[in-house]
Amino acid sequence: MLFTRSLSAWGTLVVAGGILAGCAQVNKAPVEDRGSRSTSSSSSSSKPAVDPSTLPGYENAGKPGYYTVKPGDTLIRIGLEHGQSWKDIARWSNLENANLIEVGQVVRVVPPSSATASAGSSSGGRGVAPVVVGGGSAEPAEPAPKTPAPASDSSMGFIWPASGPVLGGFDESRNKGVDIGGKAGDPVAAAADGRVVYAGAGLRGYGNLIILKHNDTYLTAYAHNQKLLVKEDQNVKKGQKIAEMGSTDADRVKLHFEVRRQGKPVDPSRYLPSR
Numbered sequence: 001m002l003f004t005r006s007l008s009a010w011g012t013l014v015v016a017g018g019i020l021a022g023c024a025q026v027n028k029a030p031v032e033d034r035g036s037r038s039t040s041s042s043s044s045s046s047k048p049a050v051d052p053s054t055l056p057g058y059e060n061a062g063k064p065g066y067y068t069v070k071p072g073d074t075l076i077r078i079g080l081e082h083g084q085s086w087k088d089i090a091r092w093s094n095l096e097n098a099n100l101i102e103v104g105q106v107v108r109v110v111p112p113s114s115a116t117a118s119a120g121s122s123s124g125g126r127g128v129a130p131v132v133v134g135g136g137s138a139e140p141a142e143p144a145p146k147t148p149a150p151a152s153d154s155s156m157g158f159i160w161p162a163s164g165p166v167l168g169g170f171d172e173s174r175n176k177g178v179d180i181g182g183k184a185g186d187p188v189a190a191a192a193d194g195r196v197v198y199a200g201a202g203l204r205g206y207g208n209l210i211i212l213k214h215n216d217t218y219l220t221a222y223a224h225n226q227k228l229l230v231k232e233d234q235n236v237k238k239g240q241k242i243a244e245m246g247s248t249d250a251d252r253v254k255l256h257f258e259v260r261r262q263g264k265p266v267d268p269s270r271y272l273p274s275r
Helices: 002-045 075-082 086-092 112-123
Strands: 066-068 107-108 166-168 177-183 187-189 196-200 207-214 218-225 243-246 254-261 263-265
Touching: 075 086, 075 196, 086 107, 086 177, 207 243, 218 243
Parallel strands: none
Antiparallel strands: 066 107, 166 177, 177 254, 187 243, 196 207, 207 218, 218 254, 254 263
């Protein structure tokens, strides 16, 4: 009888021990996972950062006419913010692949003067040597099409790019242009003579976008189109139909129109005739 009770007690201890061991095993796994994630995170955070001095153009950081690439930048956006064609920036910066720019890299955002170009060639030509964007050819790139000479604010003579009602006015912090209503397919016209420096959908928030360069001072931008009717490097005339209104990357059919003076957005109503 005593032997039976002993066996029963021993069995109870074994079962209880098994349950405790099982609980310990179940609770142990997440701790190991957290430990391994922590170790992994620690090792990745201790990875040495990229030395900025190894990035292209580092020697020009902080100099007038140069820009240091920040997170989220693209050449298209940099061009819009500095009143330049992205292709010109790629050429001036000697970029072999315009789609590959790194945070901390320094690009030229003003055309090099002949004096700067001479100095560059005597010091190895870094940043000013002519290349074909995309690389592969050592032949000098074709010179960029010329844009009209600078003009005063009063002589620009911008016209309204669309005839619909104004849905939203200029607000420097929230709306960098004016929003003009209409129907899908309505014509979008060039506000002044100029050259197409961008036509595509590569700038987030703008949808199908056209950027015109009118001179060394002014750009205009036409966003959310359903169809683009012009190509990059094409010259256009004031009033020429360049796109059809649409709603790409927008909450409704509209044209978002910007005027940029040396890259800075300005109120288009200051440049457009009263209706």
